[in-house]
Amino acid sequence: MKKKIPLREIALISVMSAAVYATSAFLQISIPTPITATRLHMGNVMCLLSGMLLGAWQGGLAAGIGSIFFDLTNPAYVSSAPFTFLFKFLMAWLCGKITAKSRPKQNRFLLGATSGSVLYVTLYLSKNFITHRFVLRLPLSAVWLTTSQKAIVSCINAVIAVCVAVPLGLSLQPIVRRLYRSGR
Numbered sequence: 257m258k259k260k261i262p263l264r265e266i267a268l269i270s271v272m273s274a275a276v277y278a279t280s281a282f283l284q285i286s287i288p289t290p291i292t293a294t295r296l297h298m299g300n301v302m303c304l305l306s307g308m309l310l311g312a313w314q315g316g317l318a319a320g321i322g323s324i325f326f327d328l329t330n331p332a333y334v335s336s337a338p339f340t341f342l343f344k345f346l347m348a349w350l351c352g353k354i355t356a357k358s359r360p361k362q363n364r365f366l367l368g369a370t371s372g373s374v375l376y377v378t379l380y381l382s383k384n385f386i387t388h389r390f391v392l393r394l395p396l397s398a399v400w401l402t403t404s405q406k407a408i409v410s411c412i413n414a415v416i417a418v419c420v421a422v423p424l425g426l427s428l429q430p431i432v433r434r435l436y437r438s439g440r
């Protein structure tokens with residue numbers, strides 16, 4: 257017997273996917289650097305929030321879908337779309353797994369958001385290193401320079417994401433839980 261996904265779950269995944277896409281596309285600051293342009297954006301906030309509010313699997317889907325739509329609508333990121341889907345899915349999935357467990361709530365939200373962000377930064381920087389060193393065959397010094405620059409911006413993004421997502425998640429979770437229970 258197949259398990260059906262309730263329409264409200266599909267709607268919440270869709271809304272959070274749209275929020276991930278919109279915050280990735282429109283709430284960003286590009287930072288020109290000597291090597292490449294980097295950007296600070298609020299997409300990771302919504303990825304973490306997806307995990308907190310929808311749980312591991314649904315939150316992961318929302319984060320991955322919203323992020324892959326952003327990559328597919330921006331020519332600079334099309335080639336990395338599959339990685340983005342996977343990495344953002346895993347960020348929200350881990351956050352959702354941790355926030356659904358144990359007490360007290362504030363600590364698990366902080367732990368979940370931090371863990372999801374650290375996982376994403378690790379995956380993103382590893383992919384960057386491997387791509388630049390082994391695919392593009394750049395000299396190791398250039399790879400370290402590029403990766404360290406991206407690490408600084410990614411860590412700033414991660415801290416911002418945790419600082420914004422945790423209070424949002426704590427305040428919005430009761431509302432989302434009521435939506436799930438009431439069937440509205």
